[in-house]
Amino acid sequence: MSKxxxxxxxxxxxxxxxxxxxSLDIPEGSLFTLLGPSGCGKTTLLRMIAGFNSxxxxxxxxxxxxxxxxxxxxxxxxxxxxNYAIFPHLSVEENVKFGLRQRxxxxxxxxxxxxxxxxxxxxxxxxxxxPDKLSGGQQQRVALARALVIExxxxxxxxxxxxxxxxxxxxxxxxxxxxxxxVGITTVYVTHDQEEAMAISDFIAVMKEGVIQHLGTPxxxxxxxxxVFVATFIGRTNIIDAKVVDGNVQIGNYQFxxxxxxxxxxxxxxxxxxxxxxxxxxxxxxxxxxxxxxxLNTHYYLExxxxxxxxxxxxxxxxxxxxxxxxxxxxxKKDKINVFDEAGLVxxxxxxxxxxx
Numbered sequence: 001m002s003k004x005x006x007x008x009x010x011x012x013x014x015x016x017x018x019x020x021x022x023s024l025d026i027p028e029g030s031l032f033t034l035l036g037p038s039g040c041g042k043t044t045l046l047r048m049i050a051g052f053n054s055x056x057x058x059x060x061x062x063x064x065x066x067x068x069x070x071x072x073x074x075x076x077x078x079x080x081x082x083n084y085a086i087f088p089h090l091s092v093e094e095n096v097k098f099g100l101r102q103r104x105x106x107x108x109x110x111x112x113x114x115x116x117x118x119x120x121x122x123x124x125x126x127x128x129x130x131p132d133k134l135s136g137g138q139q140q141r142v143a144l145a146r147a148l149v150i151e152x153x154x155x156x157x158x159x160x161x162x163x164x165x166x167x168x169x170x171x172x173x174x175x176x177x178x179x180x181x182x183v184g185i186t187t188v189y190v191t192h193d194q195e196e197a198m199a200i201s202d203f204i205a206v207m208k209e210g211v212i213q214h215l216g217t218p219x220x221x222x223x224x225x226x227x228v229f230v231a232t233f234i235g236r237t238n239i240i241d242a243k244v245v246d247g248n249v250q251i252g253n254y255q256f257x258x259x260x261x262x263x264x265x266x267x268x269x270x271x272x273x274x275x276x277x278x279x280x281x282x283x284x285x286x287x288x289x290x291x292x293x294x295x296l297n298t299h300y301y302l303e304x305x306x307x308x309x310x311x312x313x314x315x316x317x318x319x320x321x322x323x324x325x326x327x328x329x330x331x332x333k334k335d336k337i338n339v340f341d342e343a344g345l346v347x348x349x350x351x352x353x354x355x356x357x
Contacts, residue, residue, distance in 0.1 A: 002062040002153040010057030019210040036207035078147030082159040093127040099150040228344030231270040252305035260352035270338040273313035283331035
């Protein structure tokens, strides 16, 4: 296992700068996810760690060893790709043994390690099968076993589940989390799927245009996102324009106190769908526009008195759904909402809580 330290990383393609002076510490033994939309620089950064991309500036370390000029084969990494990249002409067992043969490991040790990782990945019964006789999930387990059996210092995973169907993705992300904790290897995981990142990660770095917008635990990023981009990228949320009047946040005719705000401010509120409470008496006046019943939960779409549209998620009731056009009120779980400055760049609640602590 290694701690990964990145200092002032720069990546350029010609005159175009993709990453500019990015610094990052990835704790030893953690599962660390680079999360963001396509083109944000997450795979570029992963490939710089792997040695597949040139580095135009900055320093990369595994513990205290600078790896900038090390050949990829000398960096002691395991790599799992989106397309599995297992050898079609080799059996499952021979695929897993491949890296050990390259390292000239003794036959006895090679067999012991192969057996251990085939069992860990729950593919021991497929050891003699050829890849074309395996499901997508089984092939990905073979790729993961092959990457881990060499016992690398660092495991790098680039969108490893994106080719799987939805149910298999959920099953495999649980498997990856369990295996990573079992093996204890430092893992850098790239995905654009925020739910996947939330489910498996110890830490997440949310990226946009080559810049880390927020680095924290899944809980921190979901509950106190650094800015509006992070709030909208992680989970579902409603962004509502509001103003501050006499120390209270005002939406239409509804006011409530939030310690983080000051007078004469325009602000943006991030209120997640589950943080609204539909009732008949208090809160923001609203009208039901549509509803979608999804079993456990019902999603309501409402127009509030300011004319803005919001989504509300409630646990489904045994009684009838609220009809379109019905007038209701929306109360808010005020301890959970986030308030941003008018530009959406600063989380005023997070800032206030940090000072208070």
